[in-house]
Amino acid sequence: MKWKRIGNVLILDSKFHYESYEDLQVLSKKHNVKTIMKIDYIQGTKREPVYNILYGNETETIHKENSCLFKLDLSKVMWSKGNNNERLRIAKLVEDNEVVLDMFAGIGYFSIPIGVHSNAKHIYSIEINPNSYFYLCENIKLNKLDNITPILGDCMVHAPKYKADRIIMGYVKTTHHYLNVAINSLNEGGILHYHETVPEKLMNTRPLERIISQAGNREVELLKLNKIKKYAPGVEHVVLDVKVN
Ligand SMILES: C[S@@+](CC[C@H](N)C(=O)[O-])C[C@H]1O[C@@H](n2cnc3c(N)ncnc32)[C@H](O)[C@@H]1O
Numbered sequence: 001m002k003w004k005r006i007g008n009v010l011i012l013d014s015k016f017h018y019e020s021y022e023d024l025q026v027l028s029k030k031h032n033v034k035t036i037m038k039i040d041y042i043q044g045t046k047r048e049p050v051y052n053i054l055y056g057n058e059t060e061t062i063h064k065e066n067s068c069l070f071k072l073d074l075s076k077v078m079w080s081k082g083n084n085n086e087r088l089r090i091a092k093l094v095e096d097n098e099v100v101l102d103m104f105a106g107i108g109y110f111s112i113p114i115g116v117h118s119n120a121k122h123i124y125s126i127e128i129n130p131n132s133y134f135y136l137c138e139n140i141k142l143n144k145l146d147n148i149t150p151i152l153g154d155c156m157v158h159a160p161k162y163k164a165d166r167i168i169m170g171y172v173k174t175t176h177h178y179l180n181v182a183i184n185s186l187n188e189g190g191i192l193h194y195h196e197t198v199p200e201k202l203m204n205t206r207p208l209e210r211i212i213s214q215a216g217n218r219e220v221e222l223l224k225l226n227k228i229k230k231y232a233p234g235v236e237h238v239v240l241d242v243k244v245n
Contacts, residue, residue, distance in 0.1 A: 009033055021055070024055040033062075035056035059076075060062055060073040066117070069143055072135050073131070083109065090112070090168060098120050098165040102123060105125035106129075115147060123149070126149075128155070136150045144233055155181070159181050164185055165187050166189065183215050192240075192241070192243075194240045204225070210222070219244070226238065
C-alpha cells in the first residue's frame with residue numbers, strides 16, 4: 001500500500017514518490033485531507049513517531065474504525081492500521097460482566113472497541129506515555145463510555161493492583177518481561193492475549209514457551225495463535241490467546 005488515511009491525515013509510504021508541492025495539493029484534494037505526512041518509524045518504549053509533515057499542519061484528527069472514534073495526534077502517538085481486525089476480534093471475545101485489564105492501552109486501541117462492542121463490567125487501561133494517556137481520556141469521553149478507568153503509569157507498577165478475567169498485552173518490544181506480572185493479575189480460568197514479534201520459524205514455539213515459563217504451576221491452554229501482520233522480513237507479529245487455570 002502506498003498510503004493510508006487516518007482521519008483527516010494522509011500518511012504516505014516511505015516509497016511514495018511525488019515531484020512537487022503541487023502534487024501534494026492534488027493528493028490532498030483527491031483524498032479530502034488537510035495534512036500529508038510521512039512516518040519514518042516508531043521509536044522507543046512509548047512508541048513515538050519520527051515523522052515529516054509534507055503538506056498542511058494539522059496533525060490532530062479523529063479517526064473512525066469499527067464504529068469507534070479515536071482522537072489522536074499523529075505527530076505524538078502511533079496508529080497501526082494493520083491491527084484493525086485484531087482490535088475488533090478482541091472486543092468481540094469479551095463476555096458480559098468481564099473485568100478487563102489493558103496493560104499497554106495507548107490511546108485506547110483495544111479498550112475503546114471493548115467499551116463500545118461488549119458488555120464488560122469494567123476495563124482498567126494502563127498507559128505510560130502522557131500524550132497517549134491524554135488521548136485515551138479524550139476517547140473515553142468521545143465514545144461516551146463510563147466503564148473505563150484510565151491509569152497513567154508503568155503497568156509493571158500498576159497491574160498488580162488489579163485482578164481481571166482478561167488481560168491484553170498489546171505491546172511488541174519486550175512484552176515477555178511483563179508476563180509474570182500479567183499472569184499474577186489474571187483470575188483463575190482467565191484469558192491472556194499476549195503479543196510478540198517473532199522470527200517465523202520460532203512462531204509456534206517461543207511465545208508459548210515464554211508464557212509457560214512464567215506461569216509457575218498454573219496450567220496454560222493455548223486457544224489460538226493469530227498472525228496479525230508481517231513485522232519485518234521473516235518476522236511476524238503474532239498474538240496468542242491463552243487460558244490460564
Ligand atoms: C502503541 S500500543 C501498541 C499498539 C496496538 N497494539 C495497536 O493496536 O495499534 C503500545 C503502548 O504501550 C505503552 N507502553 C509501553 N510500555 C509500557 C508500560 N511499561 N506500561 C504501560 N504502558 C506502556 C506505549 O506507550 C504504547 O502507547
